[in-house]
Amino acid sequence: MLCGRVGIYIAVFCIFISADTSTCSHFADNNGFELVSEFKEATQSSNHGPGVADRAVDGGRNGNYFAHSCTHTAGGLNNPWWYVDLGASTVVSKIVIYNRDECCGERLTGAVVSVGNDKTSPFTGNTQCGPTVTQTMTYRRPIIMRCNPPIAGQYVSVYLHGSEPLSLCEVEVYKDISNPVLKCPEDIVVSASLNQSIIPVTWSNPTVMDNIDSGLMAICTPASGSLFEIGFTKVNCSATDVSENAGHCSFVVNVADDEEPTLECPQHIIVNNSVDQSEKPVTWKEPTVTDNVHIGMSASCTPASGSVFDVGSTIVTCSATDGASNEGSCSFVVHVEGQEFPSYLDEEEPVILCPANILVNSGVDQSSNPVTWSEPTVTDNVITGLSATCTPESGSVFDVGSTIVTCSATDGAGNEGSCLFVVHVTGQINTAAKIHSGNKTDNSGYLIAVVILGVMLLVLTSTFVIVCRYYKRMCIRDRDKHQYSFIAFDVVEFYPSISMNLLNDALDFASRHDNITEEEREIIFPY
Structure with missing residues (x-):
């Protein structure tokens, strides 16, 4: 039968009546290929009978030479083509032969199919597509030659080495029209880095x-790793195969700006209201x-400047x-004075300035001294007129020390804010004053006290020496009656300002100079 390009009905008819369905397969199965050889000009080395070269590109796949569907070169000639x-x-990506x-298919054994721009036998300037035809391949119908990689050229040739005639029933040349996928x-979607308006973005x-x-x-524009500005950017990618078919795809890179603007407000504002005014206009930078x-942005405040x-107190946002x-x-906060500043906004302590350390001299006949000072100054970020409380308070009586x-x-x-200082009444070393005030220590009070104590000790010692010499024998003789005790009391009565410690020192002196024993000492000073 003849399966030509006669329409869909003939194609369906072939499927049902032919055992070889491949004879009509080119109508339905291109699989991304385009037939480029049909009805093109064909040439062969010689002709035999009706088997001219065009029979191989007339669209008919009938394998019966006698149906006028196949080419045939003259016999007895070497190397037909x-x-x-x-x-x-x-x-060219694929060639189907x-x-x-009906017979003689093995004659095609050894044929070489090539593609190129050389149309001169034996087509050595062209590139072979697929393997050389073997005898086993001749039993197949069709014989498919895949050009991998595809070959560019104007001429597709079949060359048969030897003396057998060359017969071809159909040669279909296909180019790849399928785009890469x-x-x-x-x-x-990525977030911009802190304080950055462009970031690099990469992808697989x-x-x-x-x-x-x-x-x-694939080649993408922009390329992976490029810097992207904040916003949406379309990335286009493409790939081209050897047949110059190009495939494309695209996606979007969204660099999101998630960062809030940064505002720097003025400090809290405190204004004094006039006595006869109940409200106050306030301005600020x-x-x-x-x-x-973005640059050049401005803020909107409520209430406005x-x-x-x-x-x-009014909060300005x-x-x-x-x-x-x-x-x-x-x-x-704008605070117009007339009521207390809101405590939840005030976290600053009052600042208190204390007096310097104070040194005073105590009188000879005085064991404590009242001391006064100027009250500390107090400043605060909100409240004025604060006063400090001191412990002990000014005017208190301070002991020596x-x-x-x-x-x-x-x-x-x-x-709460606080400060401290030292009050030193002479009579002991002013250690704290030296540490805290850094002032020089006044030693004149100590010198006066030492002189007075020395004179008193000399007088007391002389008195006891005289008294003890006079009473020595009676004291020793009557010590069991504790006669010495009245001496001590008489002396203390006579010198009421002398302490018992001084009296004890005097007895020590008398013992060393008049041989008073410890027993006699206990009788004179039993306490």
């Missing part, structure tokens, strides 16, 4: 699949606004929104 002119250089099937990454290279070529690589992307503020709808804000005075003050928010 056949070629088709595609009209222009074409990238339909051999004779690319699979791009999913859309990418798209996968590329092709019906013929393998190992194809507008907050500064910085953003990782220049508004009239009632007596009391300022905000700014960038192009990505990120909003930043800050706030401060060093005493630490602590002064403190508390503001309306409960923040």
